[in-house]
Amino acid sequence: MRKKTLLFGSVVLGLILITVLSACSGGGKNIAIGPPASETNSVSKLILEAYGIGDDDYSAYQEGFADAADGVQDGNIDISIGILGLPAGSIESLQASTGDVKMLSLSDDAIAYIEENSGYLRYTITQDMYDFLDSDIETVTAYAILMGNTDTISEELGYELAKSMVENASENTHAQSEHMTLENALKGAEDLPIHPGAKRYYEEQGLTVNNPVAELNVSEFKNDLILGTGSQGGTYYPLGGEIATIWNNNIEGLNVTNTETGASVENLASIRDGNMDLGMTVHVPALDAINGTGDFEGNQVTNTAFIGHIYPEVVQIVTRENSGIESLDELK
Numbered sequence: 106m107r108k109k110t111l112l113f114g115s116v117v118l119g120l121i122l123i124t125v126l127s128a129c130s131g132g133g134k135n136i137a138i139g140p141p142a143s144e145t146n147s148v149s150k151l152i153l154e155a156y157g158i159g160d161d162d163y164s165a166y167q168e169g170f171a172d173a174a175d176g177v178q179d180g181n182i183d184i185s186i187g188i189l190g191l192p193a194g195s196i197e198s199l200q201a202s203t204g205d206v207k208m209l210s211l212s213d214d215a216i217a218y219i220e221e222n223s224g225y226l227r228y229t230i231t232q233d234m235y236d237f238l239d240s241d242i243e244t245v246t247a248y249a250i251l252m253g254n255t256d257t258i259s260e261e262l263g264y265e266l267a268k269s270m271v272e273n274a275s276e277n278t279h280a281q282s283e284h285m286t287l288e289n290a291l292k293g294a295e296d297l298p299i300h301p302g303a304k305r306y307y308e309e310q311g312l313t314v315n316n317p318v319a320e321l322n323v324s325e326f327k328n329d330l331i332l333g334t335g336s337q338g339g340t341y342y343p344l345g346g347e348i349a350t351i352w353n354n355n356i357e358g359l360n361v362t363n364t365e366t367g368a369s370v371e372n373l374a375s376i377r378d379g380n381m382d383l384g385m386t387v388h389v390p391a392l393d394a395i396n397g398t399g400d401f402e403g404n405q406v407t408n409t410a411f412i413g414h415i416y417p418e419v420v421q422i423v424t425r426e427n428s429g430i431e432s433l434d435e436l437k
Contacts, residue, residue: 248293263302
């Protein structure tokens, strides 16, 4: 009898613990929203807010996309939200492993809300982008751009960096390098100050540049530069490494070292603090840095300027067919 009582008590205690843990972690579906303080984390919360989904309506997993994709594959994560290039290798790998990836569209109302409350813009992922799609996907996009330190990047150096990004892009083997064209060169530049050297190059090529021109606090050509990218598991680090190599091969006397970082916010903060010369970033936090808003409230970055567009970073929301989830509307 005593053994039965102890067993019963253990079961009850276990149920209580499960209930408490569930309450602490939130209810509903498990959603990967990106690492803390990342741009993915910020836009994920904005997307869920657009649907009226509160913190108590789901359990948040603050994972990088590679780990999140593993969680989706294992069934521990129901939905993963990522800001990725197209096509995203991690999504293609997930489909290869599971064979039942489903990508979710955003509603028109949600897109309108996101556009009104951020710098993200509507974007259509066409059906031919992934083999598993059976229709176009409506979502939002930001742009990966290059920002330069106006205390260390002279006008002539800014000119050469912008020129090489466009004219030597064919030497870059990374899939996202196909977006570094003259036609795309100013995407993501809206409302950002532009580096005067970059402006001169683009205008020589016939582009109209309406951005405010940044003031430089440097006149000499700096030979050794540090480029902030992102984590080794993401797009920024390998792509930035190739860009750095191309600069080094095509700009006389230049030595650019790419370094692994936490990406956008860290890169912009490092430029502000004088620890970095160039940084890859999403254009949305770059606007926050310039305006002293968002993650940069009270810590405005006044010494950075736009040099060039890199590639579109598209919000991609994935689940699996066996989850039964058809839309984020179902999570309310």
